[in-house]
Amino acid sequence: MKKNRTKEGEPMRIGIVGGGAVGLLYAFQLSKVFTVTLYVKRDEALQTIKNQGITISHNDQKKETRNVNVMKWESDVPLKDDLIIVATKQYGLFEILPVLEMCTKDQSILFLQNGMSHIDMLAHISHAEILLGIVEHGVKKNNDCTIMWTGKGRTKLAGYPETQADLHASPYINKWMDTIGLDFPIEVCEDFYEMMMKKLLVNAIINPLTAIFDVRNGELLTNPYFQKCMKQLYNEINFLVQVEKREEVWNHICSICEKTADNISSMKRDINEGRQTEVDAILGFVMNLAKKQGKSVPLTEFIYEAVKGLQNNASC
Amino acid sequence: MKKNRTKEGEPMRIGIVGGGAVGLLYAFQLSKVFTVTLYVKRDEALQTIKNQGITISHNDQKKETRNVNVMKWESDVPLKDDLIIVATKQYGLFEILPVLEMCTKDQSILFLQNGMSHIDMLAHISHAEILLGIVEHGVKKNNDCTIMWTGKGRTKLAGYPETQADLHASPYINKWMDTIGLDFPIEVCEDFYEMMMKKLLVNAIINPLTAIFDVRNGELLTNPYFQKCMKQLYNEINFLVQVEKREEVWNHICSICEKTADNISSMKRDINEGRQTEVDAILGFVMNLAKKQGKSVPLTEFIYEAVKGLQNNASC
Known part of the structure; x- marks a missing residue:
């Protein structure tokens, strides 16, 4: 030093x-x-x-x-x-x-x-x-x-x-x-990549799902069906994380849900208040990386459009 | 006769x-x-x-x-x-x-x-x-x-x-x-199969999507992002229809959205009123057919869990 x-x-x-x-x-x-x-x-x-x-x-x-x-x-x-x-x-x-x-x-x-x-x-x-x-x-x-x-x-x-x-x-x-x-x-x-990627995955999962299901962060864990949705989305985009880190990052995402159980995610708040969301910077970025790596991410694309749709609807 | x-x-x-x-x-x-x-x-x-x-x-x-x-x-x-x-x-x-x-x-x-x-x-x-x-x-x-x-x-x-x-x-x-x-x-x-399948696809698309997005049937068409979601789901499950009928069935689904634009779908109503939905008979059935044919339907599975989650949430 x-x-x-x-x-x-x-x-x-x-x-x-x-x-x-x-x-x-x-x-x-x-x-x-x-x-x-x-x-x-x-x-x-x-x-x-x-x-x-x-x-x-x-x-x-x-x-x-x-x-x-x-x-x-x-x-x-x-x-x-x-x-x-x-x-x-x-x-x-x-x-x-x-x-x-x-x-x-x-x-x-x-x-x-x-x-x-x-x-x-x-x-x-x-x-x-x-x-x-x-x-x-x-x-x-x-x-x-x-x-x-x-x-x-x-x-x-x-x-x-x-x-x-x-x-x-x-x-x-x-x-x-x-x-x-x-x-x-x-x-x-x-490792900056690991640090930023971990945060990106947290944002890519908690933000859009809470926005679509219109729930607080904690419900993604307590509702077993929503937890399956979370896991499914994670399984699709965890190609961004090294294989040996995947379980650790999943646990991290769940722990953030738990710690912020009563929070309304920024994306849900943005939609509720008729503001632009960060979905392009988050899921759009994931979709770009997937494209570069030749991965198919149908779920991510669906959720991306769904958030855009809710945003569009709220601002009508 | x-x-x-x-x-x-x-x-x-x-x-x-x-x-x-x-x-x-x-x-x-x-x-x-x-x-x-x-x-x-x-x-x-x-x-x-x-x-x-x-x-x-x-x-x-x-x-x-x-x-x-x-x-x-x-x-x-x-x-x-x-x-x-x-x-x-x-x-x-x-x-x-x-x-x-x-x-x-x-x-x-x-x-x-x-x-x-x-x-x-x-x-x-x-x-x-x-x-x-x-x-x-x-x-x-x-x-x-x-x-x-x-x-x-x-x-x-x-x-x-x-x-x-x-x-x-x-x-x-x-x-x-x-x-x-x-x-x-x-x-x-x-053709009974074509007749029933057409109806099944209408139900498999309009019902769950209106339930998840919490909108009336017509908004699936008028909101361009929701329309993309609809199309994405249709593209995943249209293996149930003969290739040469796929465009016709898509147009049929859109025309039902248009004709019933102001309607609240039965699945959305069931969720709003805390009742059991027909998601098992509809998307569950599609998932079974997909499995039998060795098709992967990640979007359908996600939407199935999402509807179950909303149902679960509403009945809490």
Whole structure:
């Protein structure tokens, strides 16, 4: 571990790109121990956060407010922070990629996008260290500077293409663990593909099935017929996981169902509220991988169309 | 056509077995022109129908009442009627089969069961002429002697194993057509397998999909994603139809969706009202045929489990 890279007493600078729910949560938490700059695109959001700070509501109704450094995102100015956390939506990456390409080899970039389709873009970044992350928190944005932290989870992280023993970002990770790690945990994984694929499979199974059957996550397990449906879908798409990991990943999916038994999945909520779902990024991505590997996935295709149909119906 | 079999002036006797919604509807309609006897199992139903006749409510609120002959069903007394219409549920056949086996070669028996699994039982009837029928009417029973005629359809009929030019039942069919045929139509088909399979495919597609998506029949067509789901399911199970008939059957299914656009399918209604569905007789039967033919039907299996799950959920 290059622990010596950060000189004693020198502030650790973290830049967070994106003022969405995830960006605000990370800016709030990390600014407790790091020198954080939050980069946002809209002037209005910039002024609101500057004037009012970020307010976070917890499930128990408790509210906290913190002031954070906030700056306007400029599409041609290099970022100077040592660790840059990219908290935009996957489709927002196209716009900010040119700035990330300017990063130097002393900098690390942590990508927090859902799905896996952004991984193909990372080839453009030739210098900086790349980290891929998964956000397991439940968080909902109320307005430009206020969020609801509905579910406390972990941040999982892995190096790309692989996690090396001497990550540039290690001092940050260590300090994060040692200080705010109890309330806002972080976990380093060795294999980014396994980490991301596990999350993708969880999303590909729990989200669409709860949406179609109109049930909470836990019912996929407690209703034996729905459990069979889950297993059938898993059997069709588990070609994405190494044979020897398949049982472990299935158990992981079931444990997530159990842990989040009372939760309404994001896809079910999106449909109920007439919003666009992430079905393209999730099942569409699985269908693409299947096509590339010459696999037939009729069930996945059916469920994909069913979700699109429910979405279409709700928005009529 | 053996038109001469029924002597001039001799009453044409029709027996109807089963006092369910279908039995009551056919007893009501056919007793306008034939000598009809309705056979029922329960004493209470027998007395009620004897005392009050059968009352039929139409969609326009109009009500009609008719007296019909009604008799107690005896499990060891041969039936003397020339044409016997069996209007019990499929699982009710086991019990009445011994009496039907006593029928002679001058008698005809018309089976009106849903699905196709009863066809295997017909080998037991060695003498009487066998006819298979399909009821396209919508009818709902309110109590032992009152029904709602919600949808006017046709009775389709075919000889088993094939329709011969000289059906014993021809005089009945001709008289039915000529007298009450306008309000209560009958249609003779040549190929029982094609006739029943067409109906089975309609049931196998419209019923479960409307139940899962929680929509009325018409939305399967108007929502382009649901239409894709329908087509996908059809493509999986159309091995049941001859290649050259597949397009015709698909068009038939779509036309039924269109004609019954505002209808709530029986399976959706069964689920909504916490009742057992006919999914075993429909998709279970398709799965059995697939197994016999060595076909893989993953989508059908998924949808089968999904309907079972919804049923299970609703009855919790």
